[in-house]
Amino acid sequence: AKRLIELGGAYVCTCSKEEIGRNRAAGTRCACASRPAEEQLELWERMLAGDFEEGEAVLRLKTDIKHPNPSVRDWIAFRVIDTERHPHPLVGSKYVAWPTYNFACAIDDHLMGITHILRGAEHEINTLKQKYIYEYFGWTYPTAIHFGRLGIEGAILSKSKIREGIRAGLYTGYDDIRLATLRALRRRGILPEAIRELMMHVGIKASTARISLENLYSTNRKYLEAKANRYMFVPHPLKLKLRTGSSELIARIPRHPSYPERGVRELKLAAPSGYCEVYVPQDDVAHLPTGSELRLLGLANIKLLNLSTAEVVNLDVDYARTKKLPIIQWAPAEEAVPAVVLMVKEGTLVEVKGVAEPGVTELKTSEHAQLYRFGFAILEDRHSFRFVYTHA
Ligand SMILES: [Zn+2]
Known part of the structure; x- marks a missing residue:
C-alpha cells in the first residue's frame, strides 16, 4: 500500500461515507486525492497507528473516476476497523487498518504466483478492479476465466432459501426430493453419469446455463434403462379373485427384456380349488365394464366378471396381442x-x-x-x- 501511495496510485480519503458516495455518483474526485505525497504517507502511517476511528479514513485506489460502473471509481483498498469491537479471529485487535477483499486478492494472487483465476461470472467486476493494482506495479495480470452458474429449470437452488425452508420445516432436509441439491438428485435416483454428461454438454461459459428437468430426465433414463431391472408395483391395489381352471398358474417375468442373461423370475400362484387371488391397480380396472378382457403381465388373459372376480380366458400372449388387450401389472395376493x-x-x-x-x-x-x-x-x-x- 505504501508503495502504491508513492507511485501516486492511492490516496488516503478522509471524507465521510456519504461524501464518498455522492462524489462517486457524480464521477468527481475529492480534494483528498490532491494532497502531496508526503502528507498522504503521513496520513497512511496514522491510519496504521490507529489515529483514525472506523469510517474516518480509508485508502482509495486511483482508478477511472468516470468509469461507467460507479463501484469501480476509486475503490477502497483499506479501511479502519474497530478491532476492539470486532476482533480478528487470529490476531485480535493487533491491527486496525485492513485490506478490502479486492486488494487482498490482487496482492495474494501476485505473491503466490497465480497464473490462472477461475471464478464465477459475478467476479468479473472484481477482475477489472484488481487489474488497476497490477498496472501500477507493472505486473502481468493472471489469465482470468469466468464461468456462469449451472441451474435446473424451475428448481430452487438458492442455498439461503433452502436453509430457511429447512429451518421453517418446509423441507425435510437437504435431500428433500422437491429440491435440486445433489443430495436430493441422488436420493431420487439421478445418476452421477447423467449429471456429468449434461455438464460436459453445457460446457464452461460466462453466461448462466439452465438445464431443463426434461433434459435431465431423458439423459438419466438413457443410463437407467440398462441398469434398472423390471418389477411390478401395484398402486391403490384392488383384490381380484381369479377362476383359473387349473390348480396352478405360473408367470415367468424376465428381469430385463434386453438382457436375457439376467434371468427370469418365476411367480407361482397356487389355485387348489381352482381359484387364486391377485392384486391389480384399481385405477386400471374399476372403470371397465363387466366382460372386459385384459392381460395380467406374463401370466394370463382374464375376463372381468365383476369388480372382485375374473376368470382366466387363456394364457396365450398372441391372443392378447391380436385382441389388443390392455396389459397390466399385478401381484399375487398371498405373497404381495x-x-x-x-x-x-x-x-x-x-x-x-x-x-x-x-x-x-x-x-x-x-x-x-x-x-x-x-x-x-x-x-x-x-x-x-x-x-x-x-x-x-
Ligand atoms: Zn476524500
Whole structure:
C-alpha cells in the first residue's frame, strides 16, 4: 500500500461515507486525492497507528473516476476497523487498518504466483478492479476465466432459501426430493453419469446455463434403462379373485427384456380349488365394464366378471396381442409385499401406497428399479419397501 501511495496510485480519503458516495455518483474526485505525497504517507502511517476511528479514513485506489460502473471509481483498498469491537479471529485487535477483499486478492494472487483465476461470472467486476493494482506495479495480470452458474429449470437452488425452508420445516432436509441439491438428485435416483454428461454438454461459459428437468430426465433414463431391472408395483391395489381352471398358474417375468442373461423370475400362484387371488391397480380396472378382457403381465388373459372376480380366458400372449388387450401389472395376493413410493405431485410430497410382487425382495437398498407402467424408482428402505420415484 505504501508503495502504491508513492507511485501516486492511492490516496488516503478522509471524507465521510456519504461524501464518498455522492462524489462517486457524480464521477468527481475529492480534494483528498490532491494532497502531496508526503502528507498522504503521513496520513497512511496514522491510519496504521490507529489515529483514525472506523469510517474516518480509508485508502482509495486511483482508478477511472468516470468509469461507467460507479463501484469501480476509486475503490477502497483499506479501511479502519474497530478491532476492539470486532476482533480478528487470529490476531485480535493487533491491527486496525485492513485490506478490502479486492486488494487482498490482487496482492495474494501476485505473491503466490497465480497464473490462472477461475471464478464465477459475478467476479468479473472484481477482475477489472484488481487489474488497476497490477498496472501500477507493472505486473502481468493472471489469465482470468469466468464461468456462469449451472441451474435446473424451475428448481430452487438458492442455498439461503433452502436453509430457511429447512429451518421453517418446509423441507425435510437437504435431500428433500422437491429440491435440486445433489443430495436430493441422488436420493431420487439421478445418476452421477447423467449429471456429468449434461455438464460436459453445457460446457464452461460466462453466461448462466439452465438445464431443463426434461433434459435431465431423458439423459438419466438413457443410463437407467440398462441398469434398472423390471418389477411390478401395484398402486391403490384392488383384490381380484381369479377362476383359473387349473390348480396352478405360473408367470415367468424376465428381469430385463434386453438382457436375457439376467434371468427370469418365476411367480407361482397356487389355485387348489381352482381359484387364486391377485392384486391389480384399481385405477386400471374399476372403470371397465363387466366382460372386459385384459392381460395380467406374463401370466394370463382374464375376463372381468365383476369388480372382485375374473376368470382366466387363456394364457396365450398372441391372443392378447391380436385382441389388443390392455396389459397390466399385478401381484399375487398371498405373497404381495406392502410397498410405498415417495414422489412429488404438484410441488407436494406424496406417498403412493400399494403392493409389490415378491420379486422386489431381491432388490438391495439403493438399487434402481423400473416399476412396470409406473416409472423408475430407487429402493430407499428395504424394511418398509419404500421407493423414491425417479421419473417416468
Ligand atoms: Zn476524500
